[in-house]
Amino acid sequence: MPFTKWEDFMSKSDVTRRGVLRTGAVAGAGLAVPTLFTASSAAAFTNEPTGSSVTLGFNVPQTGPYADEGADELRAYELAVEHLNGGGDGGMMTTFSSKALQGNGILGKKVEYVTGDTQTKSDAARASAKSMIEKDGAVMITGGSSSGVAVAVQALCQEAGIIFMAGLTHSNDTTGKDKRANGFRHFFNSYMSGAALAPVLKNAYGTDRKAYHLTADYNWGYTTEEAVKSSTEAMGWETVNTVLTPLTQTDFSSYIAPVLQSGADVLVLNHYGGNMVNSLTNAVQFGLRDKQVNGKNFEIVVPLYSRLMAKGAGANVKGIFGSTNWHWSLQDEGSKAFVRSFGTKYGFPPSQAAHTCYVQALLYADAVERAGSFNPCAVDEALADFEFDGMGNGPTLYRAEDHQCFKDVLVVKGKENPSSEFDLLEIVEVTPVEQVTYAPDHPQFAGGALGTCNPGA
Amino acid sequence: MEAIILQILNGLDKGSAYALIALGLTLIFGTLGVVNFAHGALFMIGAFCAVTLSRILTLSHEVIDPTRVDFLGNPLKVDVPYLYDWFGVETGDMIIDWAVPLSILFAIPVMIGIGVIMERGLIKHFYKRPHADQILVTFGLAIVLQEIIKYFYGANPIPTPAPDAFVGSFDFGVLIGFEANQIIYPYWRLVYFAFACLVIGAVFAFLQFTTFGMVVRAGMADRETVGLLGINIDKRFTIMFGLAAAVAGLAGVMYTPINSPNYHMGMDFLVLSFVVVVVGGMGSLPGAVLAGFLLGILESFASMAQVIDLIPGINQVIIYLVAIIILLTRPRGLMGRKGVMED
Numbered sequence: 001m002p003f004t005k006w007e008d009f010m011s012k013s014d015v016t017r018r019g020v021l022r023t024g025a026v027a028g029a030g031l032a033v034p035t036l037f038t039a040s041s042a043a044a045f046t047n048e049p050t051g052s053s054v055t056l057g058f059n060v061p062q063t064g065p066y067a068d069e070g071a072d073e074l075r076a077y078e079l080a081v082e083h084l085n086g087g088g089d090g091g092m093m094t095t096f097s098s099k100a101l102q103g104n105g106i107l108g109k110k111v112e113y114v115t116g117d118t119q120t121k122s123d124a125a126r127a128s129a130k131s132m133i134e135k136d137g138a139v140m141i142t143g144g145s146s147s148g149v150a151v152a153v154q155a156l157c158q159e160a161g162i163i164f165m166a167g168l169t170h171s172n173d174t175t176g177k178d179k180r181a182n183g184f185r186h187f188f189n190s191y192m193s194g195a196a197l198a199p200v201l202k203n204a205y206g207t208d209r210k211a212y213h214l215t216a217d218y219n220w221g222y223t224t225e226e227a228v229k230s231s232t233e234a235m236g237w238e239t240v241n242t243v244l245t246p247l248t249q250t251d252f253s254s255y256i257a258p259v260l261q262s263g264a265d266v267l268v269l270n271h272y273g274g275n276m277v278n279s280l281t282n283a284v285q286f287g288l289r290d291k292q293v294n295g296k297n298f299e300i301v302v303p304l305y306s307r308l309m310a311k312g313a314g315a316n317v318k319g320i321f322g323s324t325n326w327h328w329s330l331q332d333e334g335s336k337a338f339v340r341s342f343g344t345k346y347g348f349p350p351s352q353a354a355h356t357c358y359v360q361a362l363l364y365a366d367a368v369e370r371a372g373s374f375n376p377c378a379v380d381e382a383l384a385d386f387e388f389d390g391m392g393n394g395p396t397l398y399r400a401e402d403h404q405c406f407k408d409v410l411v412v413k414g415k416e417n418p419s420s421e422f423d424l425l426e427i428v429e430v431t432p433v434e435q436v437t438y439a440p441d442h443p444q445f446a447g448g449a450l451g452t453c454n455p456g457a
Numbered sequence: 458m459e460a461i462i463l464q465i466l467n468g469l470d471k472g473s474a475y476a477l478i479a480l481g482l483t484l485i486f487g488t489l490g491v492v493n494f495a496h497g498a499l500f501m502i503g504a505f506c507a508v509t510l511s512r513i514l515t516l517s518h519e520v521i522d523p524t525r526v527d528f529l530g531n532p533l534k535v536d537v538p539y540l541y542d543w544f545g546v547e548t549g550d551m552i553i554d555w556a557v558p559l560s561i562l563f564a565i566p567v568m569i570g571i572g573v574i575m576e577r578g579l580i581k582h583f584y585k586r587p588h589a590d591q592i593l594v595t596f597g598l599a600i601v602l603q604e605i606i607k608y609f610y611g612a613n614p615i616p617t618p619a620p621d622a623f624v625g626s627f628d629f630g631v632l633i634g635f636e637a638n639q640i641i642y643p644y645w646r647l648v649y650f651a652f653a654c655l656v657i658g659a660v661f662a663f664l665q666f667t668t669f670g671m672v673v674r675a676g677m678a679d680r681e682t683v684g685l686l687g688i689n690i691d692k693r694f695t696i697m698f699g700l701a702a703a704v705a706g707l708a709g710v711m712y713t714p715i716n717s718p719n720y721h722m723g724m725d726f727l728v729l730s731f732v733v734v735v736v737g738g739m740g741s742l743p744g745a746v747l748a749g750f751l752l753g754i755l756e757s758f759a760s761m762a763q764v765i766d767l768i769p770g771i772n773q774v775i776i777y778l779v780a781i782i783i784l785l786t787r788p789r790g791l792m793g794r795k796g797v798m799e800d
Contacts, residue, residue: 067612243762246773250716250725254760257463260638277614278716285643287626312717314616349528
């Protein structure tokens with residue numbers, strides 16, 4: 001019964017100052033309505049659904065360098081909508097620990113959606129999100145394949161009184177200094193990558209290593225470099241040099257050529273997307289992996305792997321360690337259900353971007369069901385400190401303090417003998433959540449404040 | 458010292474791509490007077506000629522392997538290239554392995570064809586229009602071309618490796634008396650540099666030592682007079698557009714093992730190549746080549762950690778900084794001719 005679930009949910013919530021503030025905001029928003037609005041608008045919150053349907057806004061890169069990743073995100077959202085409306089085989093709704101979703105839409109309203117093109121540009125992403133909110137009446141915005149976009153759209157949604165369920169965004173700042181009460185991230189972050197990778201690197205390459213970092217010159221690059229640097233230095237590695245590379249760089253030869261002369265025996269490529277494909281390809285071309293330095297084999301590490309991007313680097317990924325949020329080869333019931341659903345519908349396995357987007361759509365819908373309202377503050381309350389399972393990452397917590405999901409992290413390695421074009425990465429370790437959990441006031445996440453939820457309207 | 462030699466090698470390699478693209482741009486500008494912003498797209502299409510030939514060579518039929526399963530648990534369908542059936546696995550693999558060099562033969566007619574169609578179908582209508590119109594229409598064309606490529610090939614980079622014989626790197630340092638592992642350089646990049654020199658030499662020889670080339674050079678100097686002599690210079694200039702497209706295309710084909718091609722790789726090179734043309738001197742073929750190599754080397758040096766430590770951000774602006782300095786001191790560029798784009 002919904003009431004029981006709500007009661008269960010409430011019993012899990014800590015009574016904290018923030019919780020009281022949030023609850024107050026929900027109530028306050030409701031009470032404020034008569035004085036805030038004119039007769040033409042009786043909505044309690046922005047884009048309150050009044051008809052028989054509810055509109056979600058999927059803001060993904062449909063053009064630009066991450067268009068393929070965006071297309072996979074969109075496929076996942078379409079699948080999620082199908083499942084929410086009772087179509088298909090239900091996917092992860094059947095394995096999700098919360099049973100609030102019944103396959104009859106959200107709160108009985110049929111789920112419809114509109115899409116926007118982020119172009120992986122912050123201004124374009126904000127414009128498309130704004131359009132979906134103002135013109136299409138989207139009650140929630142989700143998606144994206146870049147931290148810059150996530151931070152920009154999250155801030156917009158906070159101002160507009162809309163829930164933002166982030167897509168693929170890995171920078172610490174999304175739930176660190178740029179966190180917002182209306183924004184939620186399921187994807188893991190740079191700190192978690194560093195914390196998960198360090199022990200594996202220690203086992204594989206030892207504690208006496210000299211690392212050289214090439215880092216993409218933007219927000220995500222900085223936080224990833226900092227995370228990997230601090231976690232590897234903590235286990236004894238020395239950082240020989242860190243070099244920023246322009247985001248627009250395509251040929252990394254002049255950055256890679258000096259690496260061997262630096263005395264380093266590990267190259268860490270804090271690059272993603274096309275940068276990662278090119279820098280890794282160039283590093284392998286220069287024969288770094290065939291060299292011996294300081295009496296050890298030279299190694300390369302890619303902190304954030306994406307299967308879609310790994311495909312672009314071809315055979316160059318073989319044997320190279322990295323981390324990922326999720327992989328289709330996981331054998332838990334949730335992952336199997338999702339891969340079956342997605343693979344049957346589209347003919348190939350989903351990417352980690354598709355997975356996080358699908359999960360975010362379901363988590364939002366579930367939170368609305370449990371809260372009994374689309375009000376962002378009610379959703380905020382329902383997601384805060386929500387614990388769930390059956391979504392492919394094991395037991396997971398949506399932490400109230402920063403709206404970051406805490407779950408196991410996968411350490412993967414480029415597969416030596418792939419059996420298909422999708423079989424590029426193998427899981428070498430599932431790092432338990434305890435090992436990647438940090439305090440909300442950890443220095444890498446310092447600055448900024450979550451604030452209070454904004455119902456808008 | 459090792460670092461300096463390495464960066465010179467890198468610069469020559471980068472400069473090879475800049476010089477090849479700038480050479481084509483200059484050919485088009487010198488003959489037709491058109492500022493072709495679609496030239497980067499021609500470089501990208503050349504790269505996709507290599508991708509296309511790779512795909513043609515790996516056209517396959519499916520064979521079910523009952524011993525393995527796919528990601529859904531169904532028996533695995535294995536793709537077997539037709540080349541295996543026709544020539545055996547060993548020969549088939551060898552042909553597939555050499556897809557990139559073979560693409561040179563494939564790309565030359567394709568690129569000449571695309572160049573001629575582009576010139577006759579669209580660009581010739583803009584000869585008498587202002588340069589701003591030419592820039593707008595060719596830039597629009599570049600966007601259309603890259604979107605077409607994206608539609609068919611997707612947005613992700615597509616790995617197109619070099620033949621196995623050229624995979625790996627060469628210890629250049631040992632050759633010139635340094636210790637092992639000090640100056641390592643990839644085989645394919647050396648091939649790229651040699652290939653660029655060969656193409657540049659061939660274009661110059663073609664213009665210098667053939668009657669066709671002589672007429673084209675005469676037309677570049679004084680189009681009207683050559684026309685009055687009863688020579689159909691327009692036809693020759695159209696062929697030159699095709700040739701320039703082929704040069705850009707070949708630069709793209711050979712570039713694919715260096716960086717996996719994607720649909721916007723042409724745009725990445727376009728602006729730099731225009732800077733190269735302007736620095737070299739508008740309409741000057743030797744200037745384009747010289748500036749290409751010069752800016753490639755400067756860009757490489759500016760990427761050295763020691764230089765970045767000294768002047769942060771220099772790696773991002775060096776080319777434009779040098780362009781400003783050269784244009785302030787030599788307004789027509791390094792080897793620019795008087796009167797070009799000055800009317």
